[in-house]
Amino acid sequence: MKDLLRRKRLRHSLIALFTVLIFALPFIISNNYYLSVLVIIGIHTTVAVGLCLLMGYAGQISLGHAGFYGLGAYASGILTSTYNISPWVAIIAGAIGTGIIAYVMGIPIFRLKEHYLALATLGLGLIIHVIFVEEVELTGGPSGLSKSIPPLSIGNLAIDTDSTFYFLVWAVALLAIIIANNVVHSRIGRALRSIHGSEFAAQSLGVDTGKFKLQIFALSAVYASVAGSLYAHYITFISPSPFGLMTSIQFMVMAVVGGLASIWGPIFGVTAITLLTEGLKTYVPLIYPQAGGEYEIVVFGLLLVIIMIFLPEGLTSGLVNIYERWRHRKERAHENP
Amino acid sequence: MNLASELLQYLLSGLTMGGIYALVALGFVIIHNVTGIINFAQGEFMMLGAMFMVTLVGLGIPVPLSLVLSIILVMLLVGLIEIGTIRTAKRASTISLIIITIGLSTAIRGIALLVWGTNPYKLEPFTKGGPINLGGATIVPQSLWVIGTTVVVLALTYFIFEYTFWGKALRACVVNKFAARLMGISPQRMSLFAFMFSAALSALAGIVIAPITYATYDMGLMLGVKGFIAAVIGGLSSTPGAVIGGLALGIIEAFGAGLVSSGYKDGMAFVILLLVLFIKPSGIFGAFGSKRV
Numbered sequence: 001m002k003d004l005l006r007r008k009r010l011r012h013s014l015i016a017l018f019t020v021l022i023f024a025l026p027f028i029i030s031n032n033y034y035l036s037v038l039v040i041i042g043i044h045t046t047v048a049v050g051l052c053l054l055m056g057y058a059g060q061i062s063l064g065h066a067g068f069y070g071l072g073a074y075a076s077g078i079l080t081s082t083y084n085i086s087p088w089v090a091i092i093a094g095a096i097g098t099g100i101i102a103y104v105m106g107i108p109i110f111r112l113k114e115h116y117l118a119l120a121t122l123g124l125g126l127i128i129h130v131i132f133v134e135e136v137e138l139t140g141g142p143s144g145l146s147k148s149i150p151p152l153s154i155g156n157l158a159i160d161t162d163s164t165f166y167f168l169v170w171a172v173a174l175l176a177i178i179i180a181n182n183v184v185h186s187r188i189g190r191a192l193r194s195i196h197g198s199e200f201a202a203q204s205l206g207v208d209t210g211k212f213k214l215q216i217f218a219l220s221a222v223y224a225s226v227a228g229s230l231y232a233h234y235i236t237f238i239s240p241s242p243f244g245l246m247t248s249i250q251f252m253v254m255a256v257v258g259g260l261a262s263i264w265g266p267i268f269g270v271t272a273i274t275l276l277t278e279g280l281k282t283y284v285p286l287i288y289p290q291a292g293g294e295y296e297i298v299v300f301g302l303l304l305v306i307i308m309i310f311l312p313e314g315l316t317s318g319l320v321n322i323y324e325r326w327r328h329r330k331e332r333a334h335e336n337p
Numbered sequence: 338m339n340l341a342s343e344l345l346q347y348l349l350s351g352l353t354m355g356g357i358y359a360l361v362a363l364g365f366v367i368i369h370n371v372t373g374i375i376n377f378a379q380g381e382f383m384m385l386g387a388m389f390m391v392t393l394v395g396l397g398i399p400v401p402l403s404l405v406l407s408i409i410l411v412m413l414l415v416g417l418i419e420i421g422t423i424r425t426a427k428r429a430s431t432i433s434l435i436i437i438t439i440g441l442s443t444a445i446r447g448i449a450l451l452v453w454g455t456n457p458y459k460l461e462p463f464t465k466g467g468p469i470n471l472g473g474a475t476i477v478p479q480s481l482w483v484i485g486t487t488v489v490v491l492a493l494t495y496f497i498f499e500y501t502f503w504g505k506a507l508r509a510c511v512v513n514k515f516a517a518r519l520m521g522i523s524p525q526r527m528s529l530f531a532f533m534f535s536a537a538l539s540a541l542a543g544i545v546i547a548p549i550t551y552a553t554y555d556m557g558l559m560l561g562v563k564g565f566i567a568a569v570i571g572g573l574s575s576t577p578g579a580v581i582g583g584l585a586l587g588i589i590e591a592f593g594a595g596l597v598s599s600g601y602k603d604g605m606a607f608v609i610l611l612l613v614l615f616i617k618p619s620g621i622f623g624a625f626g627s628k629r630v
Binding site: 059061063094108109111112116118119120122123124126130131134144188237245246249252254256295296297299300301302303305308309312 | 349375377422425426429430432433434435436437439440441442443445446447448450451542558565566569598601603604607608610611614615
């Protein structure tokens with residue numbers, strides 16, 4: 001019991017420490033380029049934390065999250081630019097709508113397992129993407145929304161610079177992490193982990209696995225939707241292309257690279273991947289001038305393969321495991337010199 | 338054009354695409370049966386086949402020789418990939434293996450983009466000649482090549498599985514891996530064989546469809562996914578199911594595109610998939626059974 005309490009305190013202090021660190025960063029970094037990278041990291045973190053709940057804790061795969069991300073972005077974009085609705089209302093409306101869509105579509109989809117589930121979510125994502133492209137009157141079709149999306153504001157303070165956006169995005173990301181953390185350490189979290197361990201065993205102990213999987217799926221869709229709304233307001237222009245399968249795969253890479261066993265994994269993964277992407281953008285053209293942006297997907301693909309083969313638990317637990325083994329060996333060497 | 342000939346037209350174009358889906362679906366089923374893996378990179382094998390073909394023909398090598406060479410190249414490449422990834426990650430969980438094949442498909446697509454660029458490549462049809470009139474509908478000669486190839490390959494696959502040592506060994510692995518091993522059949526080698534065989538099927542599908550759809554670096558994504566849908570409709574473990582699933586999907590898509598809306602053609606395949614999965618998740622030809630824990 002004492003141990004549990006200590007761990008809980010450790011968790012809370014970790015979150016507090018992280019919060020302080022995050023909000024101190026913009027005072028250290030004033031370069032707008034770095035800030036914009038950090039804003040994107042914050043947006044992606046929100047999605048990846050949701051995906052981590054779904055994949056790491058509930059053990060379910062989703063290849064459709066770019067669709068939910070897009071639903072949020074389009075809900076914000078269309079409601080604010082075409083219908084002049086307040087951006088905050090639009091974000092909430094988008095999140096609720098996406099959550100309902102995910103829940104309703106999830107009822108049949110989550111009767112499936114493994115590859116079928118991967119494919120069904122992939123199909124759901126692709127259908128959402130096709131709708132973005134085809135419903136020209138509503139979405140502007142392949143060329144995107146024609147009207148620009150108004151900036152967010154709190155009272156008189158317009159959130160339209162990199163630094164103001166940074167605070168907003170990370171406040172949302174932190175909220176997402178805190179909620180996820182509470183979910184993980186609640187009854188639902190334990191139920192989810194039991195599903196990951198063995199769904200049959202969980203069912204036989206009276207855990208309503210279907211209900212929990214659905215709720216987590218809907219929650220992760222809401223996360224993606226809110227992140228998508230923020231993305232739309234940040235970029236102020238949306239077209240269907242950033243919401244395709246590649247983005248879903250990218251989100252999955254981010255979640256997997258960091259490790260799915262901890263809420264902190266995705267932050268690590270998102271940061272690593274985003275920095276890698278930006279680094280590649282800067283340095284590869286120096287070595288190989290005729291390359292466009294294509295090598296990125298090669299690196300993503302290979303990274304995914306290598307990590308899954310050698311560190312299937314992701315970088316965070318993988319590195320911890322390597323460290324533990326090293327320490328163990330050192331201790332043993334110490335005992336028998 | 339009256340309604341009857343219009344419907345015939347849809348049927349013919351549906352059969353053409355359906356044949357391609359069937360070949361890819363067959364590749365999925367073979368790999369899944371032997372190894373339990375769903376190979377999300379299947380469509381990329383197809384793209385590689387088409388791209389190698391275009392490149393070799395461009396070098397001035399005669400079409401039949403290019404065809405054989407491209408298929409062999411894809412098989413060798415896939416063999417190497419299988420040894421390098423799937424065999425190395427032998428103890429990985431299903432979810433990890435799925436992610437590995439997704440990673441492979443992304444990497445292959447990216448490399449193809451670097452090598453061949455985004456431009457679509459045109460491959461000359463295998464035989465020259467204008468469209469053929471068939472009861473009011475028209476059909477391009479290449480469609481006949483696609484349908485013909487599908488039929489020949491299916492017959493050949495049947496022969497290999499029923500009458501050759503390798504085919505029988507493969508089937509033995511499907512029925513009971515452990516017993517197959519006791520009989521001296523190496524499941525590892527069979528996994529390699531399954532990957533190479535289905536790579537050959539997909540590469541061939543990519544080559545015969547290239548003159549109709551053009552070869553692009555990302556052609557494998559949609560075709561691969563459609564092939565998988567066809568395999569799922571057919572039950573994912575049944576070879577005749579895969580063929581019928583492929584043809585059915587091609588025909589439904591062609592009719593849907595013609596009669597409803599062509600923009601939603603790709604969406605339609607997924608709606609069908611979702612319907613099949615919800616109504617009968619084991620597929621139309623799949624046996625009902627409980628999974629062992």
